[in-house]
Amino acid sequence: MSKQLKTEIIAVGTELLLGQIANTNAQWLSEQLSLYGINVYSHAVVGDNLMRVEEIFSQAHQRSDVIIVTGGLGPTEDDMTREAFQRISELDMEEHTPSMKKIEKFYEKQGTEMTPNNRRQARVFQGAQVLQNNAGMAPGMIVSHQNKSWIFLPGVPREMKQMTKDHVIPYLKKLTGEEMIIKSMVLRFIGIGESRLEHELSDIIQAQTNPTIAPLAQNNGVIIRLTAKERSKEKANLLLQRIKEQILSRVGTYFYGIDEESIESKVFSLLKAQKKRIAAAESLTGGMFTEKLISIEGASQVCLGGIVCYDTNVKKNLLGVSSETIKSKGTVSEECAVEMAQNICKKLDAHIGISFTGVAGPEPVEGHDAGTVYIAICTEDGDQRVEKMSFQGGRNTIRKRATLKGFELIFEFLK
Template identity: 40%
Template sequence: MNAEIICVGTELLLGDVVNTNASDIAQGLAHMGINVYHHEVVGDNPRRLRECLRDSLSRCDLVLLTGGLGPTYDDLTKETVAAHFGRGLAMDEESLHTIERYFARTGRKMTENNRKQAMMPEGCIILQNPNGTAPGCIIEGENGKTAVMMPGPPREMRPMFEGPVTDYLMRRAHDGMLVSRTINFFGVGESELEARLREMMVSSTNPTIAPYAKTSEVQLRVTARAATEEEGLRLIEPVVRKIVEIYPDQIYGFDFHTINEAVVKRYTDAGKTLAAAESCTGGLIASRLVDLPGASAMFGCGVVAYSNETKQKLLGVSAETLGRYGAVSRECALEMARGVRAASGADVAVSTTGLAGPDGGTDEKPVGLVYVAVVSDRFEEVRELHLARGRADDRENIRFRSSSHAFDLALRALRQL
């Protein structure tokens, strides 16, 4: 089965809303073994949506649409798709009662235009929406073509897709499923990985191996097509094991989205705590940790010590160190990490100090020079980094990469505890 994804909404075209729906749906379809070859975004315009839908269904068996199911005049996805399949719209009483109960439960007044959302294409499969007012639906055409319509807000779309839509599609998928494992790397570039593993990537067809570069890290996704998840994992396991043997020191984990997610999970599972003292990263380490649920179990202290005075007063960095080596130094980074660990009682502490730019660098200490330290009872290390790339976003890039290096050191320290 081949599928295409159409996300409807002028706000997506304007960039006012990030289109996460396409990513979520594509990943789910891949797991079911359904191929996706095109994504489309179209505004709230019936003519352009008709053209987009016609082109998609000329290429594939299944189209999944999000958005345009609301109560306003420009929400016309149902009307447009129903017309393509030669269907009219009729009031569905169960959907109307569900919408009425939703308004009663939330204490809001239901306006007349909300009734429009209960008008459903004739003969469709209705997908109730307990998380909002817009039910979804599935239209099956006589020629084997199918359209699935879901609401646009992710908090409404995801439960509908992961529940009734996935159940429906799994009954129709006949080619097995795609099973993947992600190998997470830090400290090795995509080009180096590709060069070293090229022969394996080219020769391996099931599973396949594909690299994905992210800021400051790389992922290898190993994907197998199989009848069951267990069979897919059996196909994947020897390939993963061989890659681990090639890169024993650069792999920080498996199936993580980001290195900060790995830190939160690993420290929480181990029952250990982490603290951070930040200068050039300005709180980015703390922010990337607390962005993730559950961070409170492992992260209790973050200090942004931008000035030398704060480094001395809060972190115990000595005046002698600052006078002799400066704030941007290996010695200062180490004292910052020791200081925040002593103050917080954390098992491990990391620190950053450096020059994020764009101004302030010298020949001896240029913009992009950063020192990242980690301290525990059993492990101390300081990294000297040179992160300037001469790009317009260098400051942001330097800060982000510095925080990622701090996370990598935190994981290495945890393994020593």
């Protein structure tokens, strides 16, 4: 039997009332809770003012069963979530030793002196379930008080999200006795637009209610979010698998991964499976391709590194692109891209070389408009391909799109 709990979310922070940031924490929390059938009855935002925080806490304690508070747990005078709750609850506080040790250790390791106000962050209510902060200093807390559940989370989104996933959701599921299981799956595609994808799947999308099917264009391709609701994990997974297969039978050629899998991690897996090592020669992308690949754990198995040859002399002297090519064809050319990819492959003794050359903008280069980009892929066996693209957007949009396209081309090449 599941129990319906009145839940509300309170954000503490004057920066929200000044409009410096939007309350995306409340949005994210609401989305997560709704997945587990927990209804949020209201959001509130209050500034860093003890009296007003206390007032809203009193009201919340009257009207709700579960109160989630974000923000106001930091080290400074402005942070008064703890003080306000102490006033309305009259609960005692104590220093949480593991959290204090963590803070001290941080300052010790940094070699800087800890200012006294940092001690505030380690203070917790007696009897609270202390929620470990893996990403920052201040721990969170779950406090049961007069039959109400108070959940205190940091305002920093990364810290708040980690604690919610690790501790708050399991706690609330136990509290509600929720038996329906919600399972989501994200299918990721590259090389196909949203409207084309929707067109190919229109009958499936229209017919389905469970799982729901939601396509969404993103910066790095298109995703489809599947959400199934069932009485068991197994049943939910079965539903997801069935619809996934149906979708992939239509558009599987553009599919590269599920859930959080990124195109760079997919490329990483393919390189690793094929025991191939890659090196990049990057001009306008400035190291972005290599940087993204190296962001993945274990990158040393597949990525040797590369040369960022932003300057023409670096292309010539270090990378060895011939002066003749640069003189006759220019640096923004198919020929230059191919030489760059060939040379980086040889110089770093890689299996595959990839190169990026083009115009990031805003000004044209060698008569080419901003957005003109050549990407070449060469292998140690002499295999080679090159693509010319015209990207839209500002300087860094062009650079990001070129990098993404590089991953797409390598993916197509390896799959």
